[in-house]
Amino acid sequence: MQSSIPQPYRHAIMPVPSHDEHAREDFIAHLKIHMTDHVYPFDEAIYEQRVKPRVVKELGRAPKDCDEMRKVMMDEPFTQFWSAIARNLQDMLWANQAEIVAHQVTRLTAAYHAARKQPLGSLTIDSNFKMPSYIDNIDIHRMPGGYQTSFDDEDIFAGAVYDRGAFYYGKGRADPKGGTGARAFHSVLQLRYPGFSPKRMLDSGCSTGGNTTAWPDLFPDTEIHAIDVGAAMLRYAHARAEHLGKKVHFSQQNGERTNFPDNYFDLVISGGVFHETSRRAADNMMADIFRVLRPGGIALCYDIPYGGDYPLHSQFMLNWDCYYNAEPFWRQWTAINRTDFMAKAGFDRANIWEAWGDRDEHGRYTLFDKPFDALHPSARGGLGRVQFFGAMK
Numbered sequence: 046m047q048s049s050i051p052q053p054y055r056h057a058i059m060p061v062p063s064h065d066e067h068a069r070e071d072f073i074a075h076l077k078i079h080m081t082d083h084v085y086p087f088d089e090a091i092y093e094q095r096v097k098p099r100v101v102k103e104l105g106r107a108p109k110d111c112d113e114m115r116k117v118m119m120d121e122p123f124t125q126f127w128s129a130i131a132r133n134l135q136d137m138l139w140a141n142q143a144e145i146v147a148h149q150v151t152r153l154t155a156a157y158h159a160a161r162k163q164p165l166g167s168l169t170i171d172s173n174f175k176m177p178s179y180i181d182n183i184d185i186h187r188m189p190g191g192y193q194t195s196f197d198d199e200d201i202f203a204g205a206v207y208d209r210g211a212f213y214y215g216k217g218r219a220d221p222k223g224g225t226g227a228r229a230f231h232s233v234l235q236l237r238y239p240g241f242s243p244k245r246m247l248d249s250g251c252s253t254g255g256n257t258t259a260w261p262d263l264f265p266d267t268e269i270h271a272i273d274v275g276a277a278m279l280r281y282a283h284a285r286a287e288h289l290g291k292k293v294h295f296s297q298q299n300g301e302r303t304n305f306p307d308n309y310f311d312l313v314i315s316g317g318v319f320h321e322t323s324r325r326a327a328d329n330m331m332a333d334i335f336r337v338l339r340p341g342g343i344a345l346c347y348d349i350p351y352g353g354d355y356p357l358h359s360q361f362m363l364n365w366d367c368y369y370n371a372e373p374f375w376r377q378w379t380a381i382n383r384t385d386f387m388a389k390a391g392f393d394r395a396n397i398w399e400a401w402g403d404r405d406e407h408g409r410y411t412l413f414d415k416p417f418d419a420l421h422p423s424a425r426g427g428l429g430r431v432q433f434f435g436a437m438k
């Protein structure tokens with residue numbers, strides 16, 4: 046079958062689908078793209094032409110906030126129709142990935158052990174790790190087993206499902222070799238702090254290290270650390286990095302309070318983590334980022350954008366995942382002002398900046414100084430449009 050969507054790069058621990066499994070991956074990604082380009086955009090017209098007149102007739106006014114907007118939109122058959130497809134697509138995506146991984150766990154586990162023989166970097170799993178309850182209590186974005194599941198001390202399942210699954214979750218609109226987010230971070234860094242080059246850096250909430258492993262090429266002399274809560278995610282991340290020949294020190298740690306000394310890092314990055322953390326954990330993580338940065342060090346983050354300034358219909362589309370895709374913290378995150386968020390952790394307001402990025406079909410970001418006027422429907426369900434924010438300590 047001809048496909049315009051490339052497959053993720055086949056490093057030694059990447060799961061390999063059968064013909065039919067790949068046909069399914071391709072179908073799912075193409076249907077997601079079709080929904081984004083040809084179905085979601087009509088929802089706004091449905092609101093203006095059908096829902097709003099009906100609500101105005103009934104209530105004497107238009108919906109007053111994002112919650113009321115969701116209620117009235119979810120009564121609308123067109124919205125119910127695309128919502129059902131979006132939710133089913135997500136379940137199909139993970140079910141397919143779980144099936145792909147399940148029939149080659151033995152090979153992937155062997156690849157994990159092979160990577161451990163003469164590692165460039167390191168892996169530290171904490172046998173007494175206490176999983177944060179906000180992670181443990183949910184299979185985030187309906188991924189079976191979430192980030193937290195690890196059955197034994199060689200389990201790589203969650204990582205294998207996530208690595209390949211995240212690529213198709215993003216409709217294949219990313220560099221098949223990974224590193225799309227890292228390169229976006231790097232351009233922002235070059236723009237804001239020309240010539241900055243860290244001696245030591247941390248990737249907080251690294252998942253399977255798809256972005257972490259791009260940094261050794263961007264900063265060849267930098268000591269690179271990466272943390273996450275998921276043991277199976279980290280085992281996979283470590284093996285993946287080793288098979289790619291990238292030196293990274295992975296450790297299982299809660300980003301809310303890491304074991305790194307104060308003032309230890311020159312650069313801390315965190316991509317796409319805060320929308321998946323409880324409000325308290327997000328504050329704690331940012332406070333720890335502030336603590337471990339040396340004075341003059343830089344914190345650099347990206348995530349789902351602040352939604353409060355957008356029209357209510359855009360806010361409804363932006364926050365859909367919170368209610369229908371097991372993303373319970375998404376809505377509160379889109380209501381948090383990023384400058385306030387960083388200032389609360391200790392950063393000087395005068396040093397905090399925000400920027401916006403728009404990802405094209407090849408996974409490259411164009412950066413803007415101002416928020417978008419409205420959110421393109423590609424913002425629904427993923428990191429199509431993101432907000433960068435950061436500060437020097």
Ligand SMILES: C[S@@+](CC[C@H](N)C(=O)[O-])C[C@H]1O[C@@H](n2cnc3c(N)ncnc32)[C@H](O)[C@@H]1O
Nearest residue numbers: 192250251252256273274299300301316317318
């Ligand atoms: C969407 S993924 C991040 C993607 C990753 N940064 C990248 O660039 O590919 C969110 C990750 O944050 C991790 N995470 C959530 N809460 C955390 C915490 N308190 N400490 C460390 N990692 C955390 C999750 O386990 C998950 O792997």
